[in-house]
Amino acid sequence: MTTVSSSGGVSIIISGARGPKGDQGEASGPLVASSVGEDEINATEGAGIRDKIGAVGLQDVNMLLPPSQPITIIAHRGFARQYPQNTTLAFTGAAQSGADALETDLSVSSDGELYCFHDATVDARTDGTGTFTALSSATIDGLVFDATVGTAYANLRIPKFSAFLQIARRFGLYAYPEIKNYRTQADIDLIIAAIEAEGMESQCTLSSFSFSDLDYVRAANSEIGVMFQSSNIAAAPGDIDYLADYGGRTALLMEPASMFADFTGAASVAAYARSKNVDFISSTIVSQTSQQVLSQCGVAKFFSDVRMVK
Template identity: 30%
Template sequence: MPKFPYNPFDSSVGFGRKFIQWINNVLKDIGSDLKENKARVDNLIRNAPQPSEVVDLRVDADGVEHATAGDRITKDYDTLTSQYVYLTDTVDIQVKDINQKILESKRSFAFGYEFEHIAHRGFSGVAPESTIAAFIEAINAGFNSLETDVQISADGVPVCIHDDTVDRTTNGSGLVKAKTLSQLQSLDASKLKPYYSGAKIPTFEEYLEVCKGHCKYIYPEIKSYRSQNDISLIVDLIVKHGWETKCIIQSFRYDDLRIVRNLNPSITLGYLLGDLSTFNNALDKIKTDGNGIILSEYTFMLNNPSLVEVARKEGIDIAVWTVDSAEIIQRLKKIGITRVMSNYKNVGW
């Protein structure tokens, strides 16, 4: 049997397709040899006397004696032909199964990443969202990465808070960008989780310091600012703390991401979206830029699973938000999603 000339672990080869082509060629060669041998023996038998020793040639492997050696060879040939058909059908089924497993493996571990669980605003299901307590709880719970929202205070300091106002999450009221850092940090950010009384709105730099040595990636989202010039304040801190190659900076405002790229070539841009037209727009921008991922609302991906393969063919990864169901996470895994944001850790990850 000739040696299979390809490495089955080399995904660039197309293992399943190459393997079935190779085995078919080998079997065709065997079939061709059988035909030639049969014709040659038939010719000898037809043109030569049949002494008693030819009887041995008429007996097959099962001990059945045939009228002529030619009949016995015909029977052997037909048996081998049936085995050939069975073998090719079996190999075809097995190769399809191999290809399916390879596809599932590629979907699950695209780009060499293991599944990544991202703490949405920290461990916000347990601690006050986007506070140091939430970030530390997320790390202790085993989240791989931390997401947070970033806004700029009235005196130009990046801080971690989701809403444009402080009303929902603190005991204060008013716009974040209208308050100084001192005013923001005088507020109690435990409004939604009162047993963390005294929690403060942290600075973005404090978030970066907590993440150091504990996070695979950081996922800051650009929210409210005084002007687009403030984006440089966020980028400067990312670079200062050495996160530029482990940072996915997110935004729904793609002009903000363009500014990030003009400021730094290494930071990965995260395009937030939830519909098809925005997906196509983001895909085009990432293909042009060469360093970005899609961050989608999860139901959009579940309803449009083919888009995962569309993105992957371009070398573009997808993360989804915000999933707190073990059943949904399993469904996302099956379509190839490798990055998921959650408010809780015990959701079957």
């Protein structure tokens, strides 16, 4: 356990396991679940987090905090640093190891099949080559993940979105699919239809960096949640206002680095989001330390690449 005192005399208590190091989001960690290492903080989440806390007075932050909130851990690509990311193994493993919700990225094949895949091309992660949206489903179904070659998981293939939804439903978990790579915006209709086919409208929030995509979702289905992704904490109040105007389930996903750079601002934004009934969620973290620090700013939901102790 570590105690960190701010210049304002407020102490933050940091305890528990830390996550493994690595660059945010693009995981290349072990292929099976591993224990979270001690005393490791990811540099991309803000080098010298403890020093930054010590350099800012947090008494104003504390006045903005809500009553204690339960922590929600959302398995980013299925705990991407502990399993081959965006695979059925990852989604099932994350569910079995205590994730509260599952996240994935959606990409569409040239013939209109929905898959769980992040990159715009298949080159960096599979034995294939080419732009995802230009490849047929038959080609995509035959691709092998580079990270699994020669392992017990060599038979894993890029999963269809329907498989992701079925795993989330089987484990009773909320789902956060990101609208990622499509041929045209009309492909969002395919995503909505897939969610409706699994009866997951009330258990699913679609995310995008584009409000245009979210407008499209809401025009087609008012029950499915929508989430805007941002790295600009200064623009967050306007984003929250836009989301609040949708009504229903909405969320703002914020990059951790922007919050580490301005703890007081992050706490103010979190409080404003609560006042507008908009979820305020941290995008991907990989350390227990980061989760606990951001919780002190009023953040209660986190995308994570590793299992967290709550």
